[in-house]
Amino acid sequence: MDNQPVLELRGVSKRFGAVQALYRVDFAARPGEVMALVGDNGAGKSTLIKGIAGIYNLDEGEVYFEGQRVHIHGPRDSAALGIEVVYQDLALADNLDVVGNMFLGREHLQSGLLLDETRMEQEAISTLDSLSVTTIRSVRQAVAGLSGGQRQAIAVAKAVMWNSKLVILDEPTAALGVAQTRQVLDLVRRLADRGLAVIIISHNLHDIFEVSDRITVLRLGQKVAEYVPSETTQQEVVHAITAGELNTVPGMAEA
Amino acid sequence: MKTRRTANIILREGGIGLALILLIVFFAFTADNFATLANVRNILNQITINTILAVGMTFVILVAGIDLSVGSVMAFSMMAAGTVLKLEGLPINAAIGLGIFTGLAIGMVIGFLNGWISEQWKLPSFIVTLGMLNIARGAALQLTEARTIYQFPTQFTTFGTTTIFNEIVPLIFLVALALVGVSWFILTKTVFGRLIYAIGNNEEAVRLSGHTPAVYKVATFTICGVTAGLAGLINMSRLTIASPIVGNGAELSAIAAVIIGGTSLFGGKGSVIGTFIGACIIGVLNNGLTIMGVDDFTRQILTGVVIIVAVILDYYRAKFVQQTAAA
Numbered sequence: 001m002d003n004q005p006v007l008e009l010r011g012v013s014k015r016f017g018a019v020q021a022l023y024r025v026d027f028a029a030r031p032g033e034v035m036a037l038v039g040d041n042g043a044g045k046s047t048l049i050k051g052i053a054g055i056y057n058l059d060e061g062e063v064y065f066e067g068q069r070v071h072i073h074g075p076r077d078s079a080a081l082g083i084e085v086v087y088q089d090l091a092l093a094d095n096l097d098v099v100g101n102m103f104l105g106r107e108h109l110q111s112g113l114l115l116d117e118t119r120m121e122q123e124a125i126s127t128l129d130s131l132s133v134t135t136i137r138s139v140r141q142a143v144a145g146l147s148g149g150q151r152q153a154i155a156v157a158k159a160v161m162w163n164s165k166l167v168i169l170d171e172p173t174a175a176l177g178v179a180q181t182r183q184v185l186d187l188v189r190r191l192a193d194r195g196l197a198v199i200i201i202s203h204n205l206h207d208i209f210e211v212s213d214r215i216t217v218l219r220l221g222q223k224v225a226e227y228v229p230s231e232t233t234q235q236e237v238v239h240a241i242t243a244g245e246l247n248t249v250p251g252m253a254e255a
Numbered sequence: 256m257k258t259r260r261t262a263n264i265i266l267r268e269g270g271i272g273l274a275l276i277l278l279i280v281f282f283a284f285t286a287d288n289f290a291t292l293a294n295v296r297n298i299l300n301q302i303t304i305n306t307i308l309a310v311g312m313t314f315v316i317l318v319a320g321i322d323l324s325v326g327s328v329m330a331f332s333m334m335a336a337g338t339v340l341k342l343e344g345l346p347i348n349a350a351i352g353l354g355i356f357t358g359l360a361i362g363m364v365i366g367f368l369n370g371w372i373s374e375q376w377k378l379p380s381f382i383v384t385l386g387m388l389n390i391a392r393g394a395a396l397q398l399t400e401a402r403t404i405y406q407f408p409t410q411f412t413t414f415g416t417t418t419i420f421n422e423i424v425p426l427i428f429l430v431a432l433a434l435v436g437v438s439w440f441i442l443t444k445t446v447f448g449r450l451i452y453a454i455g456n457n458e459e460a461v462r463l464s465g466h467t468p469a470v471y472k473v474a475t476f477t478i479c480g481v482t483a484g485l486a487g488l489i490n491m492s493r494l495t496i497a498s499p500i501v502g503n504g505a506e507l508s509a510i511a512a513v514i515i516g517g518t519s520l521f522g523g524k525g526s527v528i529g530t531f532i533g534a535c536i537i538g539v540l541n542n543g544l545t546i547m548g549v550d551d552f553t554r555q556i557l558t559g560v561v562i563i564v565a566v567i568l569d570y571y572r573a574k575f576v577q578q579t580a581a582a
Binding site for chain 2: 056074075078079085087091092093094095098101104105106107109113188221
């Protein structure tokens with residue numbers, strides 16, 4: 001497991017006015033591994049992934065991608081590196097079909113002008129097949145008519161289409177039933193088995209223990225622990241989430 | 256896959272198309288002189304302006320905006336173009352070229368302003384374009400102190416008064432038809448169109464995909480402004496005069512055509528083909544009822560009824576499509 005991280009953060013901080021959302025966080029995501037990011041509300045999980053995705057600019061610290069120092073200033077920068085984020089609210093356009101959504105903003109063209117529907121349709125089908133997503137009946141149906149699990153599968157498939165190296169999933173199972181959660185977790189595992197680095201945010205420790213290779217615990221903007229699921233217990237992780245030891249942040253009141 | 260898409264399109268536009276055909280058949284049997292070649296030419300002339308305005312409006316409504324200023328912008332573009340056309344000392348062709356440019360440019364600038372102001376200050380386009388409705392109408396009236404401009408060069412008015420195919424099809428109608436075709440192409444075959452639909456449904460999804468929705472939304476208002484300018488030029492060419500009171504309430508007819516055509520005011524759903532059929536329905540209805548001797552007031556009531564019935568039918572159509580998709 002000592003393979004080189006795809007993404008490494010060293011001492012990153014982010015402040016919103018008086019709120020220290022992240023404080024000197026070290027974090028790494030390795031190829032073939034699922035890294036879980038857990039923490040209570042306000043622990044800084046979303047801020048961290050938005051920093052990685054370029055939606056927020058980090059105030060301090062260094063970001064390395066495949067060993068190179070990088071500066072990510074927007075979603076386009078992170079996408080160019082091979083970082084894809086599957087957001088909690090999925091970012092799907094209900095009125096477009098599956099193909100339209102999977103290629104949204106990155107459509108294939110023919111003669112530089114026309115949408116290449118045939119090529120996009122074929123690639124969408126082959127990507128879904130390669131991820132063993134079998135529940136989508138037609139890639140030409142509007143996503144409005146799909147179930148939560150199917151929508152999540154499309155959002156994930158969309159993320160892996162672009163030679164991505166790191167896929168970040170923000171609470172992918174939050175709104176799903178048991179069977180659909182199962183399907184999505186299997187899908188997450190398959191991403192890692194393909195050699196992708198995966199970061200998953202979840203509140204469900206049961207899911208996390210099942211799918212992840214490492215667990216990073218954030219509390220009040222700081223990283224308080226990192227575990228390997230087989231060497232820890234849910235109780236220990238819960239303890240870290242609620243009472244993990246914090247460093248003193250200069251200039252901040254005791255939380 | 257292809258057949259499913261075709262089936263969806265037929266389902267989407269078919270109902271409204273059928274309504275148009277039934278309306279035509281009804282009038283053909285009940286209104287004398289409805290089904291004559293001369294009357295076909297009348298109808299095509301009558302629906303041209305509304306079609307052009309409604310096509311531009313479709314772009315705006317697809318991103319969940321609205322443009323109430325198109326009637327006034329049409330008048331202002333027309334008065335400005337008319338003033339340029341009458342400039343002394345310019346060769347006729349230069350005056351015509353400059354007049355056309357002026358009309359389109361004014362529409363474009365006002366459309367851009369509508370979109371830009373709405374996006375810059377996050378204002379509802381309803382409010383911004385309501386203001387612009389007044390501004391453009393005032394400017395149109397001010398330009399000639401409310402006087403009508405007459406006697407344009409025949410080279411300019413010939414276009415608006417020429418008909419082809421046995422004098423049935425006005426040239427100006429072909430312009431409207433071409434605009435429908437080009438717009439359909441843009442909206443269904445290009446990335447720009449794809450993003451317009453996506454923005455209408457989920458602006459955030461487009462932002463996260465790395466595009467700036469505001470740019471596309473401003474573009475739709477700009478397109479709508481240009482079509483208003485075009486409508487002004489064509490109206491002037493057809494009527495051979497430029498009057499600052501033209502286009503009063505035209506925005507409402509355009510919006511009605513878009514809505515009857517099945518485009519949702521909430522954005523993301525609809526098509527210019529539907530809009531065109533919607534404009535045809537309004538035109539045929541007005542024409543048929545007039546021929547039958549129905550008075551203005553009753554006609555207005557019936558047009559209103561048609562608009563409401565159309566959206567109710569669309570509600571059931573959407574439910575039906577959902578059920579067949581789920582089945």
